Amino acid sequence: MDRTEWLAEKATEIGFDELTFLRSRWSERTVIKTERIEKILVSAMKQSHKAWKPVLNEMTDFKAFVQAIKKREEESGKPMQKFICHCHEEEGLGEKVALKDAIRRGEDVLVMVGPEGDFSIEEVKEAEEMGFQSATLGKSRLRTETAALVAVHIMNIINQ
Numbered sequence: 001m002d003r004t005e006w007l008a009e010k011a012t013e014i015g016f017d018e019l020t021f022l023r024s025r026w027s028e029r030t031v032i033k034t035e036r037i038e039k040i041l042v043s044a045m046k047q048s049h050k051a052w053k054p055v056l057n058e059m060t061d062f063k064a065f066v067q068a069i070k071k072r073e074e075e076s077g078k079p080m081q082k083f084i085c086h087c088h089e090e091e092g093l094g095e096k097v098a099l100k101d102a103i104r105r106g107e108d109v110l111v112m113v114g115p116e117g118d119f120s121i122e123e124v125k126e127a128e129e130m131g132f133q134s135a136t137l138g139k140s141r142l143r144t145e146t147a148a149l150v151a152v153h154i155m156n157i158i159n160q
Helices: 002-014 034-047 062-076 121-129 144-158
Strands: 018-023 055-061 081-085 109-113 133-136
Touching: 002 018, 002 034, 002 144, 018 062, 034 055, 055 062, 062 121, 081 121, 109 144, 121 133
Parallel strands: 018 055, 081 109, 081 133
Antiparallel strands: none
């Protein structure tokens, strides 16, 4: 849990809008206590002089999450850039783009980062069917929290 709290703190300092923990096939955790993370977000927001606190959602099942995002886009009529970062190289998956090259400045972006065991191939395919593009954060294999922070940092730099 310490690494998860560290991620929440550092990502808030850098700046992001919304955080949802996903329960996927290889997730080690099935429950996240959001009360403590909420306090960390408030503290980091104050320390870094951010004007708003990121939204913290309850842990959500992977399938329900990707379906809810698709529904949100349909209802709002406003599509967003959606990426799923993973380490798979199997045939049958979409071509991976470098996140740093794919994000378009000024547009809403959603990036999913997998658990320590990565997303399953089936989850990647399901996300791609829902309009997510496979993406890479670089050549290094990163821990989940590091990968999420790298994604937040990339988005922040592109949008400054």
